[in-house]
Amino acid sequence: MASSTKLLTKIPHSFHSLYPTKITLFDFATVQSFNFLKNFSSNADSNIFHNFNFDSFFANLIDNSPQKNNLAQVHAKFFLLGIQQRGFLITKLINAAVNLGEIGYARKVFDEFSDPDVFVWNAIIRGYSKYNLFAGAIEMYSRMQVLWVSPDGYTLPHVLKACGGLPSLKMGQQVHGQIFRLGFEKDVFVQNGVVAFYAKCGKIASAKVVFERLEIRNVVSWTSMISGYAQNGKPIEALRIFGEMREMGVIPDWIALVSVIRAHTDVEDLEHGKSIHSFVIKTGLELESDLLIALTAMYAKCGQVMVARSLFNQMKVPNLILWNAMISGYAKNGYADEAVKLFRDMISRNFRTDSITARSAVLACAQVGSFELARWMDNYISKSEHRDDIFVNSALIDMYAKCGNVDMARIVFDRTLDKDVVVWSAMIVGYGLHGRGREALDLYQLMNQAGVRPNDVTFLGLLTACNHSGLVEDGWQLFHCMKDYGIEPCHQHYACVVDLLGRSGYLDQAYDFILKMPIEPGVSVWGALLSACKIHRHVTLGEYAAERLFSLESYNTGHYVQLSNLYASARMWDRVAKVRVLMREKGLSKDLGYSLIEINGKLEAFRVGDKSHPRSKEIYEELESLERRLKQAGFVPDTYSSLHDLNDEEMVETLCNHSERLAIAFGLISTAQGTTLRITKNLRACINCHSATKLISKLVNREIIVRDANRFHHFKDGVCSCGDYW
DNA sequence: CTAGGGTTAG
DSSP, rough: HHHHHHHHHHHHHHHHHHOOOOOHHHIIIHHHHHHHHHOOOOOGGGGGTTTTOHHHHHHHHHTTOOHHHHHHHHHHHHHHHHHHHHHHHHHHHHHHHHHHHHHHHHHHHHHHHOOHHHHHHHHHHHHHHHHTTHHHHHHHHHHHHHHOOOOOOOOHHHHHHHHHHHTOOOHHHHHHHHHHHHHTTHHHHHHHHHHHHHHHHOOOOHHHHHHHHHHOHHHHHHHHHHHHHHHOHHHHHHHHHHHHHHHTOOOOOOOOOOOOHHHHTTOOHHHHHHOOOOOOOOGGGOOHHHHHHHHHHHHHTOHHHHHHHHHHHHHHSSSHHHHHHHHHHHTTTOHHHHHHHHHHHHHHHHHHHHHHHHHHHHHEEEEEEHHHHHHHHHHHHHTTTTTTTTHHHHHHHHHHTTOHHHHHHHHHHHHHHHHOOHHHHHHHHHOOOTTTHHHHHHHHHHHHHTTOOHHHHHHHHHHHHHHHOOOOHHHHHHHHHHGTTOOOOOOOHHHHHHHHHHHHHOOOHHHHHHHHHSSSSOHHHHHHHHHHHHTTTTTHHHHHHHHHHHHHHHTOOHHHHHHHHHHHTTTTTHHHHHHHHHHHTTTOOOOOOEEEEEEEEEEEEEEOOOOOOHHHHHHHHHHHHHHHHHHHHTTTOOOHHHHHHOOOHHHHSGGGGGGHHHHHHHHHSSSSTOOEEEESSSSOOOOHHHHHHHHHHHHOOOOOOEEEESSSEEETEEEEETTTTT
């Protein structure tokens, strides 16, 4: 009997020395051990186990269990042997289950244990906290206290993490009070937890008080403060604390550096960010993959997408967050095509995507502006696990609106359950962009009925909608509704109102309104006034607005062009010429106009007078025929404002080869009768092309949708949705 | 069995 006991305890050791890897140990030794265990039951001769050390035997087995099944087998044996109440083994079992990610199983083991001590409680609380199941962690913590089990120095950090993760300021403050009563002032683990908790709740001042009272501050204490400032929009302060930490001679580890890199990212200080990068290389920390992710995100967000991409490529197995950082980096910096390409790459390689990936990819599609791509994205999302995510759906609504199809946006809107203010606002903004003011207002009614409180973006969408549909009265009333909801109007709201008043010719009232603004009027406000002056040919007020604009942004070409357009509309050619001279003196070059048209999901670009297209000859033939038909229909080019316009497009003498006309001609010859043409251009629509496009839509019996720098124009049957005001 | 980090719509 004694020899068999000995043999059993010896198996793991002998195997261990022969096969040092843990997996091997499990495969051989435990299979044998399990076979042995299978052959006895609780009524077996208990003498066999007289001197047997269960703790070390099962501990070994648990440590080497690769799966939940193995743990379950071990657990079953506890009951057979009557040792199911050994806290040490249960703690080990729960921790092992947690490390395997089997939190549900860990909880099951916990629930079958009748009288947990602090170690067992710690194990289960750690489990919930580790997987960000904060409510679970807190629930277990309160149950622990009901049973009068006192927390120790290991319990509290997990609980604090949970309080900060929710975040629940109240709960954390209670825990902080307990910590004080229990006397953990000197426990650096607990105190660091308190610092991080306050920082996560945005109570950075409280975090600082606790931090400064710490007698011993380690790198974790410092990092908690640095990331606290970084996460609360105070990156400069974060960097200052980092400086202090360095002065104290504390060596940053890789997590500290991640926080510092994030702070540099937020201030877009690539110079210092790069020096951190070299520090990382010098200290040999560049093997730390999460540090590389932070660096990738930094370069991507600061616009250095090429550098970011090379770091991305260095990673053998990119993880989800790295993919996200790269995709959102591309999307943010206008590399929408690259973002989409990378997203497609990711799904074709069967990587898991999360809600952030989906949002970034949808955002990129919105920028590309291709309706076909938008449809593909929608199709992908609606079949994925993200289909009910309201963040993703609000991005989809925005995407469809920006890709020219507000009705598809509405379909996404209607299928979105539990709509929040962002979803409602996205739809309202979409209607606004397309000049469908009535529908925007109707939706606002429904939103009120649904009990959703509007915010600043909702009102911006509503005001834009009223503006683009000429609903002056409604807009004016809505603007005054804002204060009922305690929403402070910002520059863009004021600009909308100026636009609104200006549209109906109330220019003096618009000026008066500007003078009464509680905040300093900015570029958007004066720009709106100048536009209105151009429409109504009010030269003196327009000149004043232009003067304000030049003082705010003396190098923005657009303002000079607008002023020149104002003069042209009033036929003041000498002043048009003066603006041109002024621009030359400032060394301003004119923005190049271009248009994109989507044909079978592919985008084709045209510049003014472009002859580079392979089908150029056919395009110009179509253009000439269109021109003839326009003339026959009695179309007279509005030469006075166009010929003297300073836009590059507008400078060209023949008006019929503006980029959008080339795009239209190409669209007509490459699509079937009746197909809708979708065009995107980088500048505002010129008056001539706008009138011409209206007529063309009637002559060729096609719907033509043009997205200009400001809004959408839907041309159909000779009229445009903008009502000729843009 | 402890703590700190990175990606985020309108």
